[in-house]
Amino acid sequence: MKVTPLKLDGARIIEPIVHGDHRGFFMESYNEQVMEQLGVKYDFIQDNQSLSAEPGVLRGLHYQLNPKAQTKLIRVLTGAIYDLILDIRKSSPTFGQWVGVILTEYNKRQLLVPKGFAHGFCTLTPNTQVLYKVDEYYSPENDRGILWNDPALGIDWPVSEPLLSDKDRKHPTLANAELNFD
Numbered sequence: 001m002k003v004t005p006l007k008l009d010g011a012r013i014i015e016p017i018v019h020g021d022h023r024g025f026f027m028e029s030y031n032e033q034v035m036e037q038l039g040v041k042y043d044f045i046q047d048n049q050s051l052s053a054e055p056g057v058l059r060g061l062h063y064q065l066n067p068k069a070q071t072k073l074i075r076v077l078t079g080a081i082y083d084l085i086l087d088i089r090k091s092s093p094t095f096g097q098w099v100g101v102i103l104t105e106y107n108k109r110q111l112l113v114p115k116g117f118a119h120g121f122c123t124l125t126p127n128t129q130v131l132y133k134v135d136e137y138y139s140p141e142n143d144r145g146i147l148w149n150d151p152a153l154g155i156d157w158p159v160s161e162p163l164l165s166d167k168d169r170k171h172p173t174l175a176n177a178e179l180n181f182d
């Protein structure tokens with residue numbers, strides 16, 4: 001397993017070892033001991049899965065407020081996504097900065113999103129299934145979002161008119177978002 005830090009402190013790309021043979025492949029998609037040896041120790045307690053039927057579906061940008069903030073470990077089971085994280089830690093030198101990565105069923109890359117980040121993705125293929133682990137339970141009362149196309153962020157999404165949930169159409173901009181991350 002390989003861990004590569006991203007430019008936003010705490011965010012990392014995780015690449016598992018893939019054992020290919022004439023039948024296909026096998027991989028340990030998650031191994032707590034190996035992750036801990038690589039300095040990635042989290043107590044994940046919930047697995048999530050979403051299916052997006054069409055390319056151009058955009059889910060995000062989501063986060064949960066403290067004390068229910070979530071670390072997320074995201075991977076793609078089928079299809080491909082442009083996965084994006086936004087630093088919303090007010091004291092961070094990279095506050096308001098974002099990074100996007102391509103996760104696919106073929107590159108098998110995983111994105112580790114620490115607490116204090118908003119997260120979202122845009123699907124690049126039909127029938128895209130995303131799996132992710134979180135270390136805090138879902139908390140609707142602490143569920144918040146930031147507008148996907150907030151002009152102040154200048155996010156370079158691979159789609160201009162995404163398919164959004166009603167909820168995701170109505171999030172505030174970062175400047176007006178409720179934040180409680182140091």
Ligand SMILES: Cc1cn([C@H]2C[C@H](O)[C@@H](COP(=O)(O)OP(=O)(O)O[C@H]3O[C@H](C)C(=O)[C@H](O)[C@H]3O)O2)c(=O)[nH]c1=O
Nearest residue numbers: 048050059060062063072119120121137138139165167
């Ligand atoms: C997140 C979550 C949602 N739900 C229910 C609430 C709604 O009735 C339904 C769909 O929820 P939502 O529209 O928030 O799902 P997504 O738009 O895919 O959002 C998710 O995907 C983006 C990219 C994220 O990063 C978030 O973790 C997560 O919010 O599932 C649950 O029952 N448990 C949960 O943990």
